[in-house]
Amino acid sequence: MPDILNSMFRNAVLTTFIFFLVFSFTSLQAQNDDARGGYLIGPGDEITGKVLGEPQFDFVATVDEDGRIEVPFFDKPVDARCKTERELRSEISKLLARYLKNPQLSLRVTKRNSRPPVSIYGEVRQQQQVELTRRAYLLELISFAGGVTEKSGGVVQVFRPRPPLCSTPDGQNDWAVSKDAGLGVPSRMYSLASLRQGREEANPEILPGDIIVVPKASPVYVTGEVVRPGEISIPEGGLPLTQAIAMASGITREAKTKNVKIYRRKTGSAEPEVITVNLDEIKKGAVAEPMLMPFDIVEVDKAKKSIGDILLEAVTGIPSRIPIPIRPF
Structure with missing residues (x-):
């Protein structure tokens, strides 16, 4: 029984919440329309007008390219462009007063065709x-x-x-x-x-x-002795070098960390600018870490194997290409 009551309570709360959202959205739409004075009529819109007790004055008109509509018995077209329903109804009512005593006009925009998506x-x-x-x-x-x-x-x-x-x-x-x-x-x-x-x-x-x-974020490319070489998108706020390497799952044991190269496009030149970076010095805080630019190529060279690495591979059969995690500094 308590489970049923809990379920009924949750459903009631959910229904109330959905109703509140719908009501809030409707209210927001009404507030926005009122703040602007209502929908502004434009070319292509369809206007329907009805005069109480005088059907001969009823009309359905489409706003032409010049923003005007034709109304029965009027000598000239009526300018409707950039007017609200209330403004246009007031203007046409004044013109109808030439023919009718105290005309009761209802006017609506029945088709909104002037607004491209x-x-x-x-x-x-x-x-x-x-x-x-x-x-x-x-x-x-x-x-x-x-x-x-x-x-x-x-x-x-x-x-x-x-x-x-x-x-x-x-x-x-x-x-x-x-x-x-x-x-x-x-x-x-x-x-x-x-x-x-x-x-x-x-x-x-x-x-x-x-x-x-x-737009899609501009890419950089990380190659060489990283676990997952490839393209990396520059996130909002920029991309430091160590973060790019971390996003490539880190460097391998064979990586030459003291000689990482960044190849950067140079304006007006076919030859790229080459920036050499020491990851060890960045880690110590001895040098500032560079921020990568769109289309930079980061190349982590392969270090020469030491005698110990060669002997280890020969004895164990395990290659030295093991990922080393690296965190942004």
């Missing part, structure tokens, strides 16, 4: 397109896509291929093309770390038609 691509768990019916921000949409993957870099890029349908007075959403970016589409880069910290400047409003891309 937001596309979310790259290193997110669920790449998808999202239809915006209210105000939304970058962090919310990244979360809606399941968050970023382990292979994501430390940034997210937002492209704005079309200008805002309705510009704000401060012009904050009107992005210009950056000459340095080398792209013909306005875009901005944001730090994922700043986004997680809740910094307002890293969490812009996302508009219909925006494209959100979370």
Whole structure:
């Protein structure tokens, strides 16, 4: 009996929690719509108007490319672009007053076709397109896509291929093309770390038609006398040399720790820059540990075998290639 009561209590709590989430989401959507004054009408939207007791004035109209609609008995089209339902209803009611006494007009946007979806691509768990019916921000949409993957870099890029349908007075959403970016589409880069910290400047409003891309982290390559040579992604915050080696499962007994080489791309040259590092000195704290750059190649050379190693292999048959764990210093 107590088990049944416990089960009923858990179900009641779960139901209450789900109801609270749904109610909170609905309330949030309403608050956001109210904060912006309601949905702003645009080209392609379908508007339905009905006049109480005067069916000849009823209409269903589609907003044209210029943002206007045709209303029965009106000499000119009515401008609907960037107006809310309330604003458009008030304007049309005033025009109807020329023909009717105290007209009772109900007006609704019955089809929202003016908003292209937001596309979310790259290193997110669920790449998808999202239809915006209210105000939304970058962090919310990244979360809606399941968050970023382990292979994501430390940034997210937002492209704005079309200008805002309705510009704000401060012009904050009107992005210009950056000459340095080398792209013909306005875009901005944001730090994922700043986004997680809740910094307002890293969490812009996302508009219909925006494209959100979370790039894959740049790779480095660890080769030579490590247990698992291969590609390693640079995590957010950077990648120290010893951490990269640890992620390759450490060095082997044959590793030449005093002469680890980092091959780095050099701008304007086909020959890479060669950086020689002593892991033993880094471990002692005698020298600073280098941070790896995108596309660095880390090569751990093979040390010459000592006479003791050669004799040990000959007697035991056990090779000296045994992994030695290494931790980031």
